[in-house]
Amino acid sequence: MSTVQDIDLFLDEYSLEESARKIIGEIRPQWREKQLTFKVFTDGITNKLIGCWSAEDIADLILVRIYGKNTDLLIDRDEEKANFILLHKAGYAPQLYATFRNGLAYAYVPGETVTTRTVRDVSVYPLIAVTMARIHSIHKDQPHNPILWDKIDKFLSLVPNQYSSTKTQETYKENFPDGAVSLGDELQLLKNLLSEEKSPIVFCHNDLLLPNIIYKSGKVSFIDYEYAGWNYQAFDIGNHFAEFAGVSEVDYSLYPDRDFQFTWIKIYLVEYNQCNNITKEINESDINKFYSQINKFALVSHLFWASWALVQAQHSTIKFNFMR
Numbered sequence: 666m667s668t669v670q671d672i673d674l675f676l677d678e679y680s681l682e683e684s685a686r687k688i689i690g691e692i693r694p695q696w697r698e699k700q701l702t703f704k705v706f707t708d709g710i711t712n713k714l715i716g717c718w719s720a721e722d723i724a725d726l727i728l729v730r731i732y733g734k735n736t737d738l739l740i741d742r743d744e745e746k747a748n749f750i751l752l753h754k755a756g757y758a759p760q761l762y763a764t765f766r767n768g769l770a771y772a773y774v775p776g777e778t779v780t781t782r783t784v785r786d787v788s789v790y791p792l793i794a795v796t797m798a799r800i801h802s803i804h805k806d807q808p809h810n811p812i813l814w815d816k817i818d819k820f821l822s823l824v825p826n827q828y829s830s831t832k833t834q835e836t837y838k839e840n841f842p843d844g845a846v847s848l849g850d851e852l853q854l855l856k857n858l859l860s861e862e863k864s865p866i867v868f869c870h871n872d873l874l875l876p877n878i879i880y881k882s883g884k885v886s887f888i889d890y891e892y893a894g895w896n897y898q899a900f901d902i903g904n905h906f907a908e909f910a911g912v913s914e915v916d917y918s919l920y921p922d923r924d925f926q927f928t929w930i931k932i933y934l935v936e937y938n939q940c941n942n943i944t945k946e947i948n949e950s951d952i953n954k955f956y957s958q959i960n961k962f963a964l965v966s967h968l969f970w971a972s973w974a975l976v977q978a979q980h981s982t983i984k985f986n987f988m989r
Contacts (some may be wrong), residue, residue, distance in 0.1 A: 669750070670763035670830030678767075681705055681715045685729040688770050692762050694729060711868045714737065714774060716891050726773035727762065735980035738823055738825070739973060740891045745769075748893040751868075755795070755803055756892065763979050767826045773776050774888055776881030781919055784875055792885040793878060794933040795906070800887070801867040801898055802940035809866050809895035816892075820972035821845045821852065821961065825979050833978050848972060862899065869893065869901035874908040899955070902933070914933050930955050 672691050676684035682703045688694060697752070706714040712733045718726040735976040746769070752758035759772035783789050824845040828834040841847060870877070871892040879886045907924065910917045921929070934947045934955065978987035 667747070667760065669761050671928050672763050672765040675766040676731050676768060678713045681713055681731070683951055684731065684952055685715045685717050688729050688763060688765060689727065693719070696721070704775070712768070718953070719850055720723060722832050728773050729768065729770045731768040738980070739976060740818065744894065745891050748890045751803070751875070752800070752893070754897055757887065761785060770964070774879045774886045776879040776886065778847065779875045779878040779880055779885070781909060781916070783880065784878070784909060785925070787920070788883070789880055791928060792880070793905070795885065795936045796885050797870070797873070798933045798936035799902065799940055800870060801866040801901070802935060807877055811866050811896045812894040813896050813969070814852070817852050817972050819971055820976055822967075824975045825973065828979055837975070845975070847969065849890065853967060855968065859897070859961060859965060862961060864897040864899040864958050866960065867897050869896040869897045869898070870894055871904065873901065873905040874912055876912070883946055897962060899958035899962040900966065903959045904966035904969070906959065907966050909965045926956055926959070927952055
């Protein structure tokens with residue numbers, strides 16, 4: 666595997682093309698500047714992203730991601746880099762070319778992002794279930810603790826008492842009159858209840874919203890590993906199911922029903938057992954138990970991202986209504 670370059674540059678998120686040129690010059694010094702094409706991607710709600718390719722080699726498209734303002738409060742960037750390298754080595758992530766002081770550069774994954782329609786397609790969702798089972802089967806020797814509770818705890822500690830925007834503050838107090846205290850109480854309640862579920866701790870993506878799933882020619886790939894880490898197996902799946910509702914226009918009637926989940930879960934368990942040399946035959950009781958765990962953990966995924974959004978509402982420069 667190629668060495669990841671460490672570039673001592675801090676890029677301006679408001680001058681994406683000019684910033685990306687500096688990184689491309691380090692990664693691909695042979696590319697002639699006049700041959701370069703840039704494309705800004707606008708779907709993300711955490712970071713700024715721009716792609717670059719050369720007319721001399723259009724297949725070699727490089728993405729330059731500039732971290733969103735103050736997102737280092739929410740994300741361990743060293744851990745993200747380690748996860749990126751781990752997943753690439755296992756065959757589940759593109760190559761990471763370089764890191765810089767406020768971002769990274771990596772290979773583009775060709776394909777179409779999954780939508781609220783295609784995520785239910787019989788040619789797509791089995792691939793998602795299988796790929797997730799394989800990533801959940803990545804092993805390390807040392808034992809691991811789930812990142813879930815500490816992450817939410819950290820997010821809640823970063824929620825401001827007073828937002829800089831008057832409108833944001835009014836919305837916050839309207840929805841959370843007791844501030845983050847009520848969310849902390851809910852966190853403790855969920856922690857006590859869900860810790861009893863004994864869901865296995867596995868390596869999770871933790872952010873499988875639909876734009877983070879790329880489909881092409883009978884294969885799916887997962888992108889963006891900022892929140893990846895060791896976590897409850899049922900959380901990763903429950904969080905993915907919650908994302909069926911979409912991001913910009915949320916519609917919870919799209920949450921997968923019991924029949925769909927049972928089919929999805931069986932595909933997942935067959936692959937997971939095979940990856941982990943588990944010979945036990947899967948029965949309806951196994952599926953029903955897993956179904957129950959997944960839907961309980963789907964509830965805590967809402968608390969996870971609500972806490973995250975309350976922090977982003979104060980710091981993010983991306984045009985997105987985090988309080989909605």
